[in-house]
Amino acid sequence: MTYFIDRRPNAKHKSAVNRQRFLERYRKHIKRSVEEAVNRRSITDMERGEKVSIPTKDISEPVFQHGPGGARQIVSPGNKEFLEGDKIRRPNGQGGGDGAGEGGASNQGEGDDEFAFTLSREEFLEFVFDGLELPHLQRKPLKSLEEIKMVRAGLARDGVPSRISITRSMREAYARRIAMRAPIKRALKEAQEALAAEERKDPVLRNPARIVELKAEIERLEKRIEGVPFIDTYDLRYHQLSAQPQPSSQAVMFCVMDVSGSMTQNHKDIAKRFFLLLYLFLEKHYEKVELVFVRHHTAAREVNEEEFFYSRETGGTIVSSALTLVNKIIEKRYPAEQWNLYIAQASDGDNWDDDSNICRDLLVKQLMPQLQYYAYVEITPHEHQSLWHEYETVAAQFPERFAMRQIVDAGDIYPVFRELFKRRLSQEQ
Missing domain, CATH: 1.20.20 (F1FO ATP Synthase)
Incomplete structure (x- = not known):
């Protein structure tokens, strides 16, 4: 296919359409660069833009120009190889030893750097969360009169x-x-x-x-x-x-993080990066989603965003304390008939003796019947422990609404996140 590129200068903000076409055309390359950027970034700079490079050979464009045409006679000063009447062979275009080839290095000539440009914050997050959604999001009855829609209600003799x-x-x-x-x-x-x-x-x-x-x-x-x-x-x-109450797709996401002593600093950093991705995803794509942050060791506490990500409190491990607290919060503030309920949990899988059975019973009997989706990530390079095995029984009973994945190192965070929240074709409306 031949592409004609309009190189005329545009007024301010008039090239936005061309930029969108460019991003769509090289979507595969940009998405690969974005995935690499997500894996190498720290917690504090996950939401800034990103500089993206594309190999020059992938953005090459045909050039139209007038050729000399016909037979030509030229004089080459300092020539020691050719005599009058000799024919110069056409370059084969394979980037032989004399040039830089496809932008590569050579001992003579010049090479081409990769084409680099910067994605804005919005564009970067758009590529990061492309194709993701909250699973099984449903319309719920309105809990208050704040969300209404003005609809036509007949005719009257008076009005504006x-x-x-x-x-x-x-x-x-x-x-x-x-x-x-x-x-x-x-x-x-x-x-x-x-x-x-x-x-x-x-x-x-x-x-x-x-x-x-x-x-x-x-x-x-x-x-x-x-x-x-x-x-x-x-x-x-x-x-x-007239004001007509509308069904609401409001939702609440419970972020549950294990901060016990068995969670090393590396484990906690991985968990925080996972939850930061989740936070940015919800902030960008959903308006009616509230977040509840819960940290736990032997005891669980509801905390604010800053304390959730930066507090250094630690202790033993009783996972059921977090699940019990979440269940109390749901009963008190987020009734299931009015809210879409989601839980995302991150832990290393270590738990107090016999507490994993309690966690399983809490999920099966109390939480899962109310939840739209439960996502569990276990951050460990070792064999799974009792908590994982008990959660497997929960997943078997609720295969569509309970998902669990393992994260070994930071490079697994983004692929696991995309797997947990990928768009489903049978999404309920």
Whole structure:
């Protein structure tokens, strides 16, 4: 395919469309660079833009120009290889030893750097979260009157000019004109017939006074017909609007992080990067999603965003304390019939003896019947422990709404995140 590129200078902000076309054309290369950037970034700079490089060979464009054409004779000063009449071979274009080839290094000539440009924050996050969504998001009844939609609710005789119904108003005016003119037209027709009958009489029998009277009556009736207004304020109709409560797709995401002593600093950094990705994803794509942050060791606490990511509190491990707290918060503030409920949990899998069974029972009997989706990531390079095995039984009972993945190192965070929140074709609306 041949591409024609418009190189004319554009006014300010007029090249936005061209930029979007460029991003779409090289989407595969940009997405690969974005994935590499996500894996190497620290927690504090996950939401800034990114500098992206594309190999020059992948953005090469055909160039149209006038060639010299025909046979040419040239003089090459300092030439020691060719004599007059020799033919110079055409370059083979394979980037042999004399040049830089496809932008590579050589001992002579010049090479080409990769084409680099910067993605804005919005563009970067768009590529990071492309194709992701909250699974099984449903419409829920409205919990308050804040979310309403103004819908048409019939017609009224009073209203503002911007809501006037022209069609209905003209119909009312037409009906009124017909109703008002009908008896006048009948009287006019009778007067015209009477005048015609009077004028057909013999001149001896005619009544001049009656003719004058009939003509005056006809003139009066015609003026009355003309006096009927084309449209009157009585005819005007206005669209009425009423506030109608709308189903809400509001949701709450519970972020549950293990901060026990078995979680090393590296494990905690990986968990924080996972939750930061989740936070940015929800912030970008959803307006009606609240976040609840829960940290736990032997005891669980609901904390704010800053404390969740930066507090250094630690201790033993009782995972059920976090699940119990989440269940209490749901009962108190987020009833399942009004909210889409999601939980994302990160842990190293280490848990107190016999507590994993309690976690399983809490999930099966209390939490999972209310939840839309539960995502569990276990951050460990070692064999799975009892918590993972108990969660496997939960996943077997709720295969569509319970997902669990393992993260070994930072390079697994983004692929696992995309796997957990990838768009599903059978998404419920």
